[in-house]
Amino acid sequence: MTTYHAPLNDIRFALYDVLRADEMFSRLGYEHATRDVLDAVLDEAARFTEVVLAPLNAVGDRHGCRYDKDSGDVTTPPGFKAAFDRFVEGGWTGLTASPDLGGQGLPHTMGVPLNEMVNAANLAWGNFPLLSHSAIDALTQHGEPWQHDAFLKPLVEGRWTGTMCLTEPHCGTDLGLLRTRAEPADDGSYAITGTKIFITAGEHDLVENIVHLVLAKLPDAPPGPKGISLFVVPKFKVDRDGNLGGRNALRCGAIEHKMGIKGSATCVMNFDGAQGYLVGQPHRGLQAMFTMMNTARLGVGLQGLGLSDRAYQNALRYARERLQSRALSGAKFPDKPADPLIVHPDVRRMLLTIKSLTEGSRLLALHAATLVDVAEHAADPGERERADVLVSFLTPIAKACQTEWGVENTYHALQCFGGHGYIAEHGMEQLARDARITTLYEGTTGIQALDLIGRKTAATQGAGLKLFLAEVEAFCDEYEHRAGIAEFVAPLRDKATEWAALTRSILTRATDVPEELGAASYDYLFYSGYVALAYWWARSVAAAEASDRPEAFKDAKRETARFYYARILPRTRMHAAAMESGASSLMALPAEAFDA
Amino acid sequence: MTTYHAPLNDIRFALYDVLRADEMFSRLGYEHATRDVLDAVLDEAARFTEVVLAPLNAVGDRHGCRYDKDSGDVTTPPGFKAAFDRFVEGGWTGLTASPDLGGQGLPHTMGVPLNEMVNAANLAWGNFPLLSHSAIDALTQHGEPWQHDAFLKPLVEGRWTGTMCLTEPHCGTDLGLLRTRAEPADDGSYAITGTKIFITAGEHDLVENIVHLVLAKLPDAPPGPKGISLFVVPKFKVDRDGNLGGRNALRCGAIEHKMGIKGSATCVMNFDGAQGYLVGQPHRGLQAMFTMMNTARLGVGLQGLGLSDRAYQNALRYARERLQSRALSGAKFPDKPADPLIVHPDVRRMLLTIKSLTEGSRLLALHAATLVDVAEHAADPGERERADVLVSFLTPIAKACQTEWGVENTYHALQCFGGHGYIAEHGMEQLARDARITTLYEGTTGIQALDLIGRKTAATQGAGLKLFLAEVEAFCDEYEHRAGIAEFVAPLRDKATEWAALTRSILTRATDVPEELGAASYDYLFYSGYVALAYWWARSVAAAEASDRPEAFKDAKRETARFYYARILPRTRMHAAAMESGASSLMALPAEAFDA
Structure with missing residues (x-):
């Protein structure tokens, strides 16, 4: 079993000493984001992730999600729902959302340490709330006012969760090929029909409703990516007044058996004339999708970061405890039967590789998030524009590097354990398996x-x-x-x-x-x-x-x-x-x- | 599901065109190792591995080995025993062993293509016969004549298999710390007591007896690695005339739950005063161990090679079949809805990385094996000596590079599949999980x-x-x-x-x-x-x-x-x-x- 202690010391160093984020928040008008408040948030996030989420990590891997063929229901691993309820009660789903929607109105930047900790503690669990943020962003930027009223509050409050339904069996990257259709109905809604795969949190038992954001083609769609439209398609119907109705015509058809993140439900979603509403303009779904993708990509980058940090902590502990061979320059602990692994240069090479990539990545991630805050809240339009250009440039770097380094770091950490790293009970191999998804999904x-x-x-x-x-x-x-x-x-x-x-x-x-x-x-x-x-x-x-x-x-x-x-x-x-x-x-x- | 086709074309190119191994075999006195015989061996090995072993690869991963707590027995996955019987009937266990022992007397070099194919087809299965070679080498070089008579023939014929019992819970690399004890008995045998872990094929149902080569300390052992002795300890007792007796006092205490090679039994072996015999001189076990280790290290290198080749074949097939996006320079297949992945430079980068490392590794491995043949059979003592020095130098390179490249190559191949690579049914993630052990075991x-x-x-x-x-x-x-x-x-x-x-x-x-x-x-x-x-x-x-x-x-x-x-x-x-x-x-x- 791996342990986890939130790296509050280094997070505070990165936030306050390197980035001077507290000063920046004040400059951007986040008046309530004082150092005291930020510190309290960090402390609480550490407590929640260490105590509630981290112990469920191995449980999720062992149990996985269960799919019931008859009902199409998905049961999450033991403890996942109780943890989600506590997450919602703590207000974590709305940490950085607007107070108008029930959020806490903290800077986007504060989502980074929270999500780093959540991912380190329990990556598979973290996927359930993850894509709500993407759904919120897409609906906020592209949705009609009634869609804001109907969908945003429950998503922010964590009563509902969101998904991104992009991929189909024959197309992932090349969404121009997609086949899911949207037929206009008389009441202004659309009937959505098609099969989506690899839908993270597409079906589960944590909340009362699931809001799918679905890419589909209208009957008059031009071919290729310019013919894609975005629809909001809830599991339980929602009318224009926000009232919850009956079950929509969509169903989870299966969940995937995967290399890792077994506690996360990766669903095949079948839409069979499901009622949905157009989000944004017809045929302009790709633009809305990029809104979702950018949020999700920075979020997936944090998965690599979180796993790297947990891997480091456990490899370091093992390297200090495990006695094996003597230092090349002579015994360092002559009173012990052998020296600890950490005396050996090549073990130090692996540890320092993880440490340098992880602490460096933390700044890469936090910096990108501060740019999102600047792009939204700076008084000067030129500064907003520059921040937007820069964060767009840094997003693919952050996503790809942090996830590839997550794979590398979990590799090194497992290697520090020698043969024991390959054995399930030590937990290191789960980190490596979980990390492997992050370089694949969200691009x-x-x-x-x-x-x-x-x-x-x-x-x-x-x-x-x-x-x-x-x-x-x-x-x-x-x-x-x-x-x-x-x-x-x-x-x-x-x-x-x-x-x-x-x-x-x-x-x-x-x-x-x-x-x-x-x-x-x-x-x-x-x-x-x-x-x-x-x-x-x-x-x-x-x-x-x-x-x-x-x-x-x-x-x-x-x-x-x-x-x-x-x-x-x-x-x-x-x-x-x-x-x-x-x-x-x-x-x-x-x-x-x-x-x- | 991944497929496998033995790469006979490139194996023949490496053997005959690059290394001119057939000419070398003739020069070394392997008169029966004619091109016809070698080709027939390659063809038969390809047939056996493609038809019998490859289809059992996913079966082994899904079923794993089963351990019975009451009996201490280990049941291998469905089909493993039948495949082993056919392997034995085909004479594969003795391909490169001396005809005096029932072997086929082919050059050691020919073990390389055989084992590459076995590992590519089914790495977990390949671990059952693997360590018999190490046991044979150790007994041949260090055992007494009666031990040759009693143990070598059944090992060569595949009626028994061998193990290497080195690691203990508190020591792997640093064997000087080991605690397993050998007490002399009146009849010249020793009573072996201790716990060994990570024993590959320590217990299974494929053969009638298992020959453990166990490192232990005699009562008068000096401290550290200079006090280690080697013992042969069979599962069923064997007397000095080679007769099989009753069950020895040793038992499998558990099998490990691992990241991969689930079809391979990784055993905790408890020796409780088991009858064993000293192999070689007292306190000189480390030397005998290195004999075993060098054989095993080259063998594990071939695991990386085999997995790389299978990964390549499947990634290449997918890259040709999967249509996704257009080439940057314009559509290459305008009549299809999109171009195949292989038009994209970055997909080619991954494929060519695997291809170049794999075909290069094949030569590294075959070259090392030719040196083993030269070191044993060259007429000139100087040539024998030089070959021995060179293969000693190349062995750690071959083991470490081929296994690390195996990890890298299975990584790239999975990546070529995008999200599908992470899904169990495609089989790519099994290759990546299986590869991960190879950089850990045998050093x-x-x-x-x-x-x-x-x-x-x-x-x-x-x-x-x-x-x-x-x-x-x-x-x-x-x-x-x-x-x-x-x-x-x-x-x-x-x-x-x-x-x-x-x-x-x-x-x-x-x-x-x-x-x-x-x-x-x-x-x-x-x-x-x-x-x-x-x-x-x-x-x-x-x-x-x-x-x-x-x-x-x-x-x-x-x-x-x-x-x-x-x-x-x-x-x-x-x-x-x-x-x-x-x-x-x-x-x-x-x-x-x-x-x-």
Whole structure:
């Protein structure tokens, strides 16, 4: 069994010392988001996730969700409903939602530590409330007033949950191919018919109603992605006055047997003329979908972060407790039969890899969330616009890197346990299995990479990158002569310069050969992620030095940053070489010769 | 469900065209190992593994092994015993064993394609016969004549299977800590008492007897690894005339619930004064253990290879069938609703990564096995000695790289399936779960890395590396001006030079700071693996060009080699930078500050 302790110390460091988020909240007009309130929220979130959710993690894996063929009902694992009720009672579902809707009106940024903790404690459980946020965002931005009134409050209050019904058996990424149909009815509603798969929390027993946001095509839809419309389709019908009616014509047809997140219900949803309402304009569903996706992508990134942190804590504990062999330089604990694993350099390599990627990712995630707050609440429209461009640029990096690092980190943590890591009772293998979904759903890593280099870079002439590099340059200018920081500034500046040059090189090549974008995309994304983390590590050292934290904490930040620069940042060399090698090494082999 | 087709075409290319193994076998005196015989063996192995073993792979995962608490018996999954019987009838258990023992007397090298196919078809099943080879090797080299007579023939014939009982609950890597005791009895046997864990095939229903090779300590044992002795302890007693007696005092106490290889029985074995016999000299068990370990390590490397190949085949099939989105340069199949995944550069990146690592690994593995044959059978003692040094050097590289690449390759292959890869019915997630054990057992990757840089490099002043580099240099000299090959020769020579320089640099630093060895070990191992594969890819292109194979095959080898040099070999830059950064970035942080 793995344990979990919320990393409040590092969360507070990231929020207050590095990002100065409390000052920012005040500037943005979040008057009630005082340091006292924020601290109380963090403490309560830690208590809830450690005490209520974390012990249910292995339970969920062992029991899984159960599907009843006759009723189409899904039963969640023991304890999941009671935990959800407490989550709702605590007001957590509406933490960052508007008080008008029953929310607590805290900054979006505060959703990041909450969700990191929820995911670390129990990823599978966390998927039940997760997509409500996406549904709320889509309905808020694109829904009619009566839809706001009817759907938003119960979603915010956690009486209902939401889903995103995008994928069909023959199409995931390429939604232009979808076949689900929406026929107009006389009363202004639509009859939705089709099959959706991989619907997270599509059916379950935690709440009284489930609000599906469904992509479908109207009878007059143009072909391809421009013919997609968005509909809100509740499990129990909801009329225009918000009254709950009878069961809608939709049903869970099966749940998937998966590698992990077994406590999470991944549903096949069959819509058989179900009553739904158009959200937004006809054929403009893709736009509404991106609203949902961006929220969900940042949320899935936090799954990688949460799992990484839990994996680290348990690997560290084991590395300190497990006695095995002597240090190469001689016994460190001669009174014990052997030294603990943590004396061994290669075990330290694995631990420091996890630690540096995890604490760095925490800043990547929190920074992106502060930009969402700025984009919504800054007084200056230019500042709002810049924040929006920058968070759009950072979203695919955050999603893909945090999830791939989650896979890597849970890998290393399991490896620290040796053979014991492979055994179910230690719980490390569950973390690795659970992590594996995160690079697949809400857009695979390859899709994030294309989004970054295509829509977020090529299509904007690198607007997002320029904003980020300007921040990096400003930091470098400020700290280049500061004792204790300067050692990071020079290599960081070099990487920033190289990042810009690589970007120009790819975009130039892509004007002639469109495949150059796709061929560079994966390496460009990770290159970007590693340089971004180098920036956050340099800033972390600077912030730690400037703080009144204990020397051990400052040492840990400095030495972890040094490790990161010495042993992780060189991954950029591999990525730079790969993307500079161009598309031909990928495209030359004919498809039929792959097994010649 | 995944499918499997034995890659006979590439196996034959590697064996005959690249390694010219058939000529070598003849030179070594394997007169009956003619091309016809070898081809017939390959064809039969392909048939057996494709038809009998492959369909049982998912069955084994679903059913797992069952343990009966009352009897201590273990029941293997449905079909496993029938398949084992056919394996035995086919003479596969003795393929490379001496005819004196009932074996077929084929070269050790031929065990590699057999085991690659077995592992690809059904890794969990393959673990039942696997460790018999280790037991045979240990008994052959260290056992008394009566032990040869009593144990070897039934092991070779597959009537019995073997195990390696090393690990205990508190010690795996550090066997000096073990607590299992051996008390001398009046009749020259020993009473073995203790608990061993993680015993692969420790108990099962496939054969009539199980021969445990058990590490234990004699009453007068000096402390630490120098006090370990090896004992042979059968499940049913065997007297000095080879007669089977009653049940020995040992019992399976439990089987582990694991992440994967669920069809393989991983047993807790309790020895309660069980009758055993000393193998080799008292307190010299570690030496005998290394005999077993080296065989087993090369065998586990083949598990990574087999899984990689099966993963590739299925990912390739899916990438050709699944229609999703259009190529960035415009529709390639305008008559279809979308293009197949394989048109997309990033999907090709994943496929070519698997293909290049897998075909390269096949040569790494086969080459190592040819060296075992040379070390045993070459007429010239100097040649035998050199082969032994070289295979010792290559063994940790082969084990660690092939298994880590197995993890990576099954990762990419699953990723090619998108969300479907996470669903059990597609079978890709089983391959990923099964692969995860291979970097843990028979010495973790970290232990292989220490073995390579310590015992196999520092302790021998780089003797193995020098032999390998001499081969590389000879190849470079021969081909540096050859059209179609020269493009690989220059970068290969650079890497060979850098490899030697990095080695000198580490060994020099390690004379003052012993931790430098451990700190460089992981990156040194992978650096070595990637350069070794660069050599095998250059040689593959040369061999393909010189052959009369179809142009499509030659194209595939050349373009895959170009991909490897452009996009995989640059990983050496990251590893070189990391190992050159020295030990301080790993050792500076005090153990207690890892969660400061």
